[in-house]
Amino acid sequence: MTTHATWTDSIENREQFWLEAAELIDWTKKPTRALAQHSETSWEWFPDGELNTCFNAVDRHVLAGNGNRTAVIYDSAMTGTQSRITYAELQDHVARFAGALRASGVQKGDRVLIYLPMIPEAIISMLACARIGAVHSVVFGGFAASELAVRINDAAPKVIVTTSGGLEPKRVVEYLPIVDRALHASTGTVTTVIVADRERIAGSAADYQGGEVEYLDWKEAEAKAEPVAPVPVEATHPAYILYTSGTTGNPKGIVRDTGGHAVALTRSMGSIYGIEPGDVFWSASDVGWVVGHSYIVYAPLLAGATTVIYEGKPVGTPDAGAFFRVVEEYGVKVLFTAPTALRSIRREDPELEYAGQCDISSLDALFLAGERLDTETYHWANDGLHCPVIDHWWQTETGWAIAANQRGTELLPTKPGSCTLPCPGVDLRILDAGGEEVTEPGAEGNIALKLPLPPGYLKTVWGAPERFHSSYLEEFPGYYSTGDSGYVDEDGYVFVTGRTDDVINVAGHRIAAGSIEESLVQHEAVAEAAVVGVRDNLKGHRAYGVVTLKHGFDVAAEGLERELIAHVRDTIGPVAAFKDVAIVSRLPKTRSGKVLRKTIRQILDGEDYKVPATIEDRSTLDEITALGPANPDIPHTQSVAVPIAV
Template structure:
């Protein structure tokens, strides 16, 4: 990076966080949004730690995502590309067509007595109707809460009882490799378990999946309506003007107490932050094709399948499929080629899955991905080996960036729209403008030396686009995020800065293990295991040890075609850790698995693995991709002893 580029980035970051310049910085950024009442104030503190962005401004997020592009003469541009690797369906919707569908479905909601501040649960697969439903809620000021399609009835019921929606929007089901998942029986059971806030269920039929609204029309007090019929009868709804701080959505994330936390996002700060990020982090311009290979049930899907691309006038891809197996490890490259994707955003786990099946990128050679000018990864730490494999094989910049459900957009990233900044393997590069990151020790004091791991915290106020709070519980917001380090938001992650100001996020703070008094980062140990040429993926965690308190245990999967003897591999991995970390790690415990248990977003379920190894009670996480993996894990670790 040139000195000029470095100076330009750091000057901009300083403007965004300094007390005397941050208001002007964000009011300037807010000009990228169309306001019905433009803000004159950037921020306001309502109570300790509780900040509101653009408090005197009014807008409508749906209008900003759709209407303004049509009014500007770009209605014929493609807004959404739907690609189902399961059914072979491919559909393009222009901005004008998407606007028409959103207007009509907003009318359906209004006809069913949904108004400003009412909640609507969206329980849909990866189909265009998911985008339509979310934008329709935003259009009339209703608060949507997207629940991952196919979630267990008990988990859906918990979210119903917390959000108290009057309407559920769903489909007859979703498609997974080799099977269909029927949603309507799950919805029916969830309603039976819940406390009765839901009055109406609106169902989108999918011909390949059994079940429709008529099958449930006469069962109980809830009205079951057919989406297509209601849409044909609806009066299109115009966008309503909302205060910047009015809630846009609730998105549930797991809580440490076992009950989900409903993260609340506002309208104004959210729109400004996402529009700023598309131009300055992802370097996306109107008309570019942006593909977030995620799911609308996760925050990535909210921010970068639905809202950010449309706010910026780009084309977004909604993909119903997997990185491998639908039909092969070239699935992602086929989508990039077919739609000339400019930026692909996915999880490191997806790239590792491709690497495991196709380590030599044979499938990539069959596709033209020359349109791709960036691969952005988030969700789990990007290990250096996977970084090098992707960076060398794709011949486009690979960017590890770090953020959370709570923040809604990147905390640290390589801002490719701002400056040409070199990447460093293992690092999320620099704090994004608006985020003042500090590394704190256990007493809440800044660490004195670069390179020293500590608690990653963000000095308040958080920038626009981050959480308003936890739905229905101001106390929970304070206790979960603000109480550990007064004046800071506690991210729950550990890491450090290097001498050049690059941030390294090493893992969750509870992933730091204590082996006979020595604190070890599981991220550092995983980095070493992935150096072995046979290892595709790995997880390291601290399990109970009667002598040392904890010991590091490694769980690995092999690349396709790897034939190494398991005992030989274990011995070589132990030697690797000893060479790179030293005998202090006391690493002697290796388990080789066919698959690691993961969430449907690709995160490895480290807590569940640890509970199984330690023989503790555990519940099957509702977010798990395949519960049968846990049975295989239990068999693999039963009676396991450390290698000598």
């Protein structure tokens, strides 16, 4: 079937479509229904089914005679460590560590908080939770103690799984002191901390004995444990909790169900990414992000593929050729990363010389998500790598793509700036501010998804169903509000122009920050750009751009700024009233590569701001602060950064 026919079938014959998709996994009790719709805002997928995700991701491949197939490739650019784990070896590790969790009192429905860097233990512990029906919550390794304590209080875990520390290019982050401070600041539900030692980092479970919380060494606990068989759970049972930032400052615990999650991710590997059993799939993300959950751990293993867990950066570990080395060494078929990673490589290696030094012929496709893919970066990668570059769009809340060029179904012509067509089950609409549908092709509005949401999308917010409703369903009744703006063209292609709060209102004219960023990066010297709306006495708001330059460009800042302002006025028009642009060495970003636009705006407007716990490098904010207030004539609050040690 064509992409459009498949999508139509998923909407018009929803029950049959998803029951057929459910055949891709093994059930201990096969569902007889795909969807139980209780009300407009309440539904369940595969409500009478039972399964175990870990069995589907590990055991069934071993039982099918594929135990010797490589399940996990571990590559640490930080330590030089490289190793492979077969499906049979993974089964043994997971079953034993599940036994260690069971010995620590963890039962079905209990929560386990996982605080680990990009090491194999992260995958093993997540699967071990799924094996016994425990609900895991992965927190970014290196998160501050205060942020960790908030998540402990919310999820109320019985066990924390951690390690002695994580490695960054210029520093070592010791985890155990952070865990200790977080435990003292939390409400005390944790009974046990299991610690995986790392040779290059000091600290072990032995250093924290004698308190109310028991600290166990991972290897010792695993060696003593009895292997545990997979425990069947209801399809509606929570699979995990993953925290995303909330508008109130309190993170929201996104909850995914087990059955819909397993079915949707298994199907997506073939239909979207074109991955078959035995193929090598690499998601260059982190297990602390939703991409890591879905496409480092669960989806590749559910599909019987080989997944890569990489500890390193796209540049600097040691150079801009790191990604291409990994592709060559392991024969990666599909790479999934963020546009920011590509822009980092482009900044260091604009001619793709490192790529030319590696044999990357195994690479059939490069998928991108997480930030807007500007057309300049798209053309640079698409022309230079000689494989399809596919932009697709999704969110922490959705867990897999909202819209994509679906390689396994039908690779359609690419339109730079578009994530192509909605995925199966996604009934995407463009709504105006009043919630009325906008049907004119190219007319911009709020992107919303008609309920019910597809399998694998969020079910609720942990412990706060009212936040689920107020955050996502209240703005447009009958729809899930994505918080993004965009439009659909005459061919049905979806264009996401930015977050709705990134739209800048200049004297009554609504201008997408993304369109100005697109204009800025067209300049041959510019590597990356961020545009925010700052306060203005006359126009209410005005656009302010911050850019970084490609390496090797030695240009006078004042002259370049004039060129950039003139270029934006030529491409966007005088209505943009663009007159402010500054050059910095690096943009402030999260560890997943998202540019901290809100924080940039707050600094330039002189507002109080909180340093996000996910920031990659705090010093990047100092450069923004040094720019001074964007409008010194407007009274500002005292600008205070709330410090968070990361």
